[in-house]
Amino acid sequence: MAKHKTPLLDQLESGPWPSFVSDLKQEAEKRAKNKKGLELQIPVDVVEDLLGVLELSYKHGRTHWKHGGIVGVFGYGGGVIGRYNDQPTMFPGVAHFHTVRVAQPGGKFYSTEYLRQLCNLWDFRGSGITNMHGSTGDIILIGTTTPQLEEIFFEMSHNMNQDLGGSGSNLRTPADCIGQARCEFACYDTQALCYDLTMEYQDELHRPAFPYKFKFKFDGCPNCCVASIARADMSFIGTWKDDIRIDAEAVKAYVGGEIKPNGGAHAGRDWGKFDIQKEVIGLCPTGCMKYENNKLTINNRECTRCMHCINAMPRALRIGKETGLSIFVGAKAPILDGAQMGSLLVPFVEVNADDDYRAIKDVVEAVWDWWMEDGKNRERLGELIKRQGFQKLLEATGIKPVPQHVKEPRSNPYIFWKEEEVEGGWERDIDAFRKDHMR
Amino acid sequence: MDQAEAQEKIVEALKQKLKTKSKFYFNDLSAILDMKPREAKKYINKMVEDGVLEYWSSGSTSMYGLPGTGKQAGAENEG
Numbered sequence: 001m002a003k004h005k006t007p008l009l010d011q012l013e014s015g016p017w018p019s020f021v022s023d024l025k026q027e028a029e030k031r032a033k034n035k036k037g038l039e040l041q042i043p044v045d046v047v048e049d050l051l052g053v054l055e056l057s058y059k060h061g062r063t064h065w066k067h068g069g070i071v072g073v074f075g076y077g078g079g080v081i082g083r084y085n086d087q088p089t090m091f092p093g094v095a096h097f098h099t100v101r102v103a104q105p106g107g108k109f110y111s112t113e114y115l116r117q118l119c120n121l122w123d124f125r126g127s128g129i130t131n132m133h134g135s136t137g138d139i140i141l142i143g144t145t146t147p148q149l150e151e152i153f154f155e156m157s158h159n160m161n162q163d164l165g166g167s168g169s170n171l172r173t174p175a176d177c178i179g180q181a182r183c184e185f186a187c188y189d190t191q192a193l194c195y196d197l198t199m200e201y202q203d204e205l206h207r208p209a210f211p212y213k214f215k216f217k218f219d220g221c222p223n224c225c226v227a228s229i230a231r232a233d234m235s236f237i238g239t240w241k242d243d244i245r246i247d248a249e250a251v252k253a254y255v256g257g258e259i260k261p262n263g264g265a266h267a268g269r270d271w272g273k274f275d276i277q278k279e280v281i282g283l284c285p286t287g288c289m290k291y292e293n294n295k296l297t298i299n300n301r302e303c304t305r306c307m308h309c310i311n312a313m314p315r316a317l318r319i320g321k322e323t324g325l326s327i328f329v330g331a332k333a334p335i336l337d338g339a340q341m342g343s344l345l346v347p348f349v350e351v352n353a354d355d356d357y358r359a360i361k362d363v364v365e366a367v368w369d370w371w372m373e374d375g376k377n378r379e380r381l382g383e384l385i386k387r388q389g390f391q392k393l394l395e396a397t398g399i400k401p402v403p404q405h406v407k408e409p410r411s412n413p414y415i416f417w418k419e420e421e422v423e424g425g426w427e428r429d430i431d432a433f434r435k436d437h438m439r
Numbered sequence: 440m441d442q443a444e445a446q447e448k449i450v451e452a453l454k455q456k457l458k459t460k461s462k463f464y465f466n467d468l469s470a471i472l473d474m475k476p477r478e479a480k481k482y483i484n485k486m487v488e489d490g491v492l493e494y495w496s497s498g499s500t501s502m503y504g505l506p507g508t509g510k511q512a513g514a515e516n517e518g
Contacts, residue, residue, distance in 0.1 A: 068497035070504075075488060081498040099498070168494075168501030169465065207487070208494065208501035209465045209480045372476035377464045378500055 004052030049093030073153040077208040079164025101165035102139040106191035107178040137175030138165035171204040176218035177225040186220030187238025187323035188351035211375035233381040235328045240320030243300040250316035330382030340382045347404040370396035445482040461509030462502040
């Protein structure tokens with residue numbers, strides 16, 4: 001018998017999709033039975049009360065959660081988010097219901113042993129409710145009380161080799177794709193770079209001093225499986241400088257139907273015979289490909305690395321050999337000015353572990369210096385770029401403008417040269433000028 | 440500026456403003472110290488470590504305050 005009646009929530013279970021309400025009810029039942037005989041450290045009916053307060057919020061049409069808090073673990077300004085209920089008498093199980101953010105492993109490679117350890121800890125010291133994963137990419141453990149926080153942190157950091165993630169005005173938990181561990185498209189070792197920058201910027205991750213949140217994401221190729229270009233203030237996307245490698249025999253095999261396109265991903269129904277002209281050449285965004293006389297050619301100078309042809313014929317086309325990454329800045333979800341995609345800041349940089357990724361870190365630190373000083377409170381990097389202009393970002397980072405920075409020919413005539421940008425400044429020899437230009 | 444001097448400046452400035460607010464952005468603190476944010480961070484980190492300042496987080500934004508001040512302090516003081 002449920003502790004609280006939840007007719008409005010029950011309705012959510014009637015739809016065609018799996019419902020979080022069913023999940024919560026299942027967890028509530030599991031805690032009530034407590035088959036493992038755990039000495040539960042937070043109220044046994046925490047999930048029942050969570051359902052109760054959610055039902056009440058639906059009934060009232062407003063939240064019953066208070067905003068934020070001072071809780072955390074010693075020395076960390078992020079990783080724990082204080083959550084308090086404004087109806088603690090009615091729902092004592094969720095009077096304190098803090099969130100813990102946990103750094104996910106690189107590429108989200110888990111072992112079952114680790115997951116079991118994590119879930120056991122959270123059943124014991126928390127609500128048992130998890131969010132795998134939050135939109136930043138980290139593991140989110142939802143609901144525990146203040147006295148449990150240090151205990152959880154101790155267990156994680158001492159026995160699980162595990163750190164908390166970022167929250168607040170911090171560098172958020174960096175996230176990466178599976179990269180070269182399993183993917184032939186990966187142009188650099190995403191996990192190595194993600195791990196290195198995470199370790200290098202521990203202070204930025206745990207001790208908030210930014211104007212607002214800041215996210216790093218690492219994609220091994222322009223397929224952008226972690227959607228870094230749309231979600232990270234600074235995204236690192238693998239690319240290559242030289243030509244796409246073509247295996248002419250394999251191209252013929254695709255055309256002849258011996259190899260299924262897209263790695264057989266569309267095998268669920270018959271789409272008809274593979275048509276290279278329609279499905280690859282005709283879809284190339286820059287029109288830089290040709291298939292004539294049974295021969296595929298690519299004008300690589302015009303290629304924008306859209307990945308479509310490589311995705312369609314992975315055995316015939318491969319990324320180039322001279323690989324590195326591009327750095328994009330300023331992506332964010334909407335709050336001000338709507339959602340923004342990242343803008344290209346560094347077209348190509350080598351990913352060099354031997355020099356400790358210095359070239360990449362120089363860009364990161366220059367961007368932070370500018371944003372920390374000029375960014376308003378709660379202003380994302382993308383908003384600062386919009387407010388002060390991309391040119392200002394180039395000045396702050398010492399990066400010279402290149403054609404790749406230009407989206408379109410200028411439409412605004414009110415862009416002026418600075419005196420130091422013009423050879424000889426504003427002064428000129430009028431007599432020398434008059435020799436060639438009559439009045 | 441040494442740590443003690445920085446601490447005195449911050450505590451004094453924050454106490455003066457207590458009537459109107461109890462939580463401050465990082466930028467407010469670096470402005471009080473009249474330092475670039477990166478430089479100010481070293482002093483402010485130490486103040487948090489020493490318990491002179493404490494973090495407050497909404498989840499998306501972090502702020503700093505003197506321990507025990509503000510509306511929430513009482514409600515959250517649960518040991």
